[in-house]
Amino acid sequence: MESSILVTENLKAYYGDHLVLKGVNLEVPRLKITAIMGPSGCGKTTLLRCFNRLHELSPEGRIEGRIWLGDTDILSLDPIMVRRRIGMVFQRPNPFPTMSIYDNVIAGYKLNGMKLSRIEADEIVEQALRSAALWDEVKDILHRKGTFLSGGQQQRLCIARALAMKPEVLLLDEPTSALDPKATARIEELLVSLKERVTIMIVTHNIGQAGRIADYTAFLYLGELVEFGPTERLFTAPRDRRTEEYLSGKFG
Numbered sequence: 001m002e003s004s005i006l007v008t009e010n011l012k013a014y015y016g017d018h019l020v021l022k023g024v025n026l027e028v029p030r031l032k033i034t035a036i037m038g039p040s041g042c043g044k045t046t047l048l049r050c051f052n053r054l055h056e057l058s059p060e061g062r063i064e065g066r067i068w069l070g071d072t073d074i075l076s077l078d079p080i081m082v083r084r085r086i087g088m089v090f091q092r093p094n095p096f097p098t099m100s101i102y103d104n105v106i107a108g109y110k111l112n113g114m115k116l117s118r119i120e121a122d123e124i125v126e127q128a129l130r131s132a133a134l135w136d137e138v139k140d141i142l143h144r145k146g147t148f149l150s151g152g153q154q155q156r157l158c159i160a161r162a163l164a165m166k167p168e169v170l171l172l173d174e175p176t177s178a179l180d181p182k183a184t185a186r187i188e189e190l191l192v193s194l195k196e197r198v199t200i201m202i203v204t205h206n207i208g209q210a211g212r213i214a215d216y217t218a219f220l221y222l223g224e225l226v227e228f229g230p231t232e233r234l235f236t237a238p239r240d241r242r243t244e245e246y247l248s249g250k251f252g
């Protein structure tokens with residue numbers, strides 16, 4: 001087994017009395033892409049939101065158990081620090097609408113009150129946009145609004161914004177579900193190139209996408225982690241009947 005970067009121990013997540021994650025034990029391999037799959041409502045988004053401490057911002061959101069990032073229990077850290085180390089990209093591209101492309105990339109620094117010199121900011125913006133495979137398309141229009149870009153470019157801008165903070169883990173919640181096949185392919189290619197530097201966890205409903213890019217896949221069902229393993233093994237020889245039924249389209 002690879003070395004792990006994020007480990008959950010008996011992780012339970014609630015909305016009020018509703019137990020949504022029922023004691024998940026998961027070890028996320030470092031510098032790999034892990035897909036989280038499962039039928040609608042099984043808790044995929046909730047799991048991602050636990051990892052960067054967003055779940056507890058939901059009214060009545062509550063967590064029990066432990067989440068280790070290396071040897072630190074992230075539930076004992078300041079959530080702001082956690083979000084610097086574990087970035088998140090959402091389903092719909094959400095650049096800050098009033099900000100330029102440039103300011104969007106360094107928004108995390110501004111929001112955290114971290115001062116950057118002009119030279120430092122320029123360097124972070126260029127590096128993050130290059131890492132997100134967007135630099136060549138925007139280098140001459142950095143001061144235009146982020147919302148001026150196409151949907152796929154906006155999503156890569158959101159990835160650049162997350163990468164600018166140099167996170168150890170990047171969480172993506174169905175990042176291509178609002179994009180056309182061409183923009184989707186660019187993002188998939190980008191994620192594969194990024195795993196050299198950052199561990200990636202992606203929620204996807206798209207079995208083809210998980211098969212193309214994910215080294216490992218976790219299958220959740222009704223809040224339980226039913227199966228976790230190398231994607232190829234899980235897809236070709238699932239050990240649990242529910243995984244097999246999901247992969248063959250029985251859960252819709």
Ligand SMILES: Nc1ncnc2c1ncn2[C@@H]1O[C@H](COP(=O)(O)OP(=O)(O)OP(=O)(O)O)[C@@H](O)[C@H]1O
Nearest residue numbers: 015020038039040041042043044045046047058059
């Ligand atoms: N803000 C909320 N308040 C109360 N219950 C919620 C909230 N968000 C989600 N839930 C419930 O938690 C459960 C898990 O939802 P979650 O969004 O994590 O599932 P999911 O697997 O990501 O679903 P989908 O594939 O449809 O996005 C569902 O029963 C859902 O109704």
